[in-house]
Amino acid sequence: MATSDIKAEQLEYVLQPWVKQAGLDPLVVTKGEGVYFWDDKGEKYTDMSSLLINNNIGFNNQEVNQAIADQLSKFAFVSPVYAAESRSKLAKAIIDKLPDEFGKVFFANAGTEANESALKIARAYTGKQKVLSRYRSYHGATQGSGGLTGEPRKHFSEPLSPGFVKFFDPYLYHAPLKFSSEEEATNYYLKTLRDQIIYEGPEDIAAIWLETITGSNGVIIPPKGYLKGVRELCDEFNILMVCDEVMVGFYRTGKLFAFQNFDVVPDIITFAKGVTSGYVPLGGVVVQSKIADYYNDNPMPTGLTYSGHPLACAAGVASMKFYDDHKIGEHVQEVGKELKAALEDLKAKHPSVGDIRSIGLFAAVEFTRNPETHEPLVPYGRDPEGIMPKLVAELKKRHFMTYSHESVIFVAPPLIITSEELAAEFPKLDEVMSIADEIAAG
Numbered sequence: 001m002a003t004s005d006i007k008a009e010q011l012e013y014v015l016q017p018w019v020k021q022a023g024l025d026p027l028v029v030t031k032g033e034g035v036y037f038w039d040d041k042g043e044k045y046t047d048m049s050s051l052l053i054n055n056n057i058g059f060n061n062q063e064v065n066q067a068i069a070d071q072l073s074k075f076a077f078v079s080p081v082y083a084a085e086s087r088s089k090l091a092k093a094i095i096d097k098l099p100d101e102f103g104k105v106f107f108a109n110a111g112t113e114a115n116e117s118a119l120k121i122a123r124a125y126t127g128k129q130k131v132l133s134r135y136r137s138y139h140g141a142t143q144g145s146g147g148l149t150g151e152p153r154k155h156f157s158e159p160l161s162p163g164f165v166k167f168f169d170p171y172l173y174h175a176p177l178k179f180s181s182e183e184e185a186t187n188y189y190l191k192t193l194r195d196q197i198i199y200e201g202p203e204d205i206a207a208i209w210l211e212t213i214t215g216s217n218g219v220i221i222p223p224k225g226y227l228k229g230v231r232e233l234c235d236e237f238n239i240l241m242v243c244d245e246v247m248v249g250f251y252r253t254g255k256l257f258a259f260q261n262f263d264v265v266p267d268i269i270t271f272a273k274g275v276t277s278g279y280v281p282l283g284g285v286v287v288q289s290k291i292a293d294y295y296n297d298n299p300m301p302t303g304l305t306y307s308g309h310p311l312a313c314a315a316g317v318a319s320m321k322f323y324d325d326h327k328i329g330e331h332v333q334e335v336g337k338e339l340k341a342a343l344e345d346l347k348a349k350h351p352s353v354g355d356i357r358s359i360g361l362f363a364a365v366e367f368t369r370n371p372e373t374h375e376p377l378v379p380y381g382r383d384p385e386g387i388m389p390k391l392v393a394e395l396k397k398r399h400f401m402t403y404s405h406e407s408v409i410f411v412a413p414p415l416i417i418t419s420e421e422l423a424a425e426f427p428k429l430d431e432v433m434s435i436a437d438e439i440a441a442g
């Protein structure tokens with residue numbers, strides 16, 4: 001098919017998620033290799049967002065390709081009632097790397113389904129209905145996961161079924177109070193959360209649901225002691241702690257799961273994206289043994305035809321091996337330091353860069369109109385002049401491919417990126433930050 005037809009047919013026949021369909025202009029991708037991909041005109045782009053923060057191992061990984069082909073040559077699929085080697089191997093590989101408390105994995109097909117499934121698992125296990133989650137979170141697009149979601153995409157799931165209660169994230173760059181330390185902020189946010197638990201009635205609360213690091217709403221890294229404090233509140237009131245690791249799992253932050261940076265152990269982990277880097281869609285729920293054991297004598301409250309699809313699990317097993325063989329966790333920690341340092345240098349140079357938040361290869365550049373007041377470059381939920389799309393378009397002109405949310409631009413390349421490949425991208429950011437400086441200065 002001629003490449004012009006590919007774009008025309010996509011626009012004519014395919015609905016693209018979350019956006020107005022008029023005026024779309026999708027790039028026709030023809031090839032990918034490592035951290036780069038090419039369009040139909042032969043132009044080469046750097047994937048600086050790991051597509052949707054999922055392309056952790058980069059394009060065209062031969063080991064994962066081969067594992068998928070090997071599985072296909074045996075069988076593509078058998079239903080979850082049969083034992084399949086790749087399925088049990090992947091579950092074991094994940095459990096083996098986790099603290100002893102964890103017991104079993106329920107497989108889903110992506111992040112939304114992982115959270116939707118975990119919601120039913122948590123409610124049936126606790127016999128409680130309410131779930132607390134945060135305003136700046138995204139947990140998925142269906143009714144339950146949309147109910148967990150706190151940011152504007154939740155409105156498309158409304159009216160929500162009863163039982164979803166929201167609280168505010170410790171987003172220190174925009175906190176209503178000036179805190180003198182991270183600990184002071186942590187104490188404040190934990191105190192308000194404690195009050196909210198008491199007012200909601202802990203006997204009705206099944207779980208507190210958190211993106212370990214809030215991802216698509218701006219890489220909001222919890223302040224010191226915050227997650228430990230949430231864990232303590234969960235223990236005090238007999239509430240499950242659920243960490244949504246869909247975006248930050250599989251070494252994005254330098255650890256297999258992001259919670260491992262914060263010295264806490266949740267009761268349930270949800271994952272997707274980096275488990276297969278999208279080579280085949282896969283998601284899942286990891287539960288502590290106490291929860292897995294409960295289901296020895298109680299039926300699982302959920303199920304999916306494709307739970308633990310063998311092809312997807314084969315991609316997952318090969319990905320886990322690739323992460324291990326290439327010491328990706330250590331690599332991310334090393335290159336992540338270079339990313340953070342370079343972004344801090346750029347911030348010092350550009351008044352429109354208000355905040356840099358960065359952990360591993362997961363970074364947000366937040367733009368402001370005023371570095372003193374932290375006034376966002378574009379107001380919450382509105383960007384009538386299209387300022388952020390303009391900045392993303394300027395990056396695209398320079399073949400730096402990423403996306404934005406509110407006043408934030410994400411910098412989150414595939415985890416295999418080398419120091420040299422990364423360094424080549426900073427001058428592009430520098431130029432576009434100068435454009436942002438002009439816009440911010442009015």
Ligand SMILES: Cc1ncc(COP(=O)(O)O)c(C=O)c1O
Nearest residue numbers: 110111112138139140246247272
């Ligand atoms: C933290 C988090 N949870 C859940 C989801 C939903 O995952 P999916 O789009 O694979 O259904 C996402 C997607 O970006 C996410 O970032």
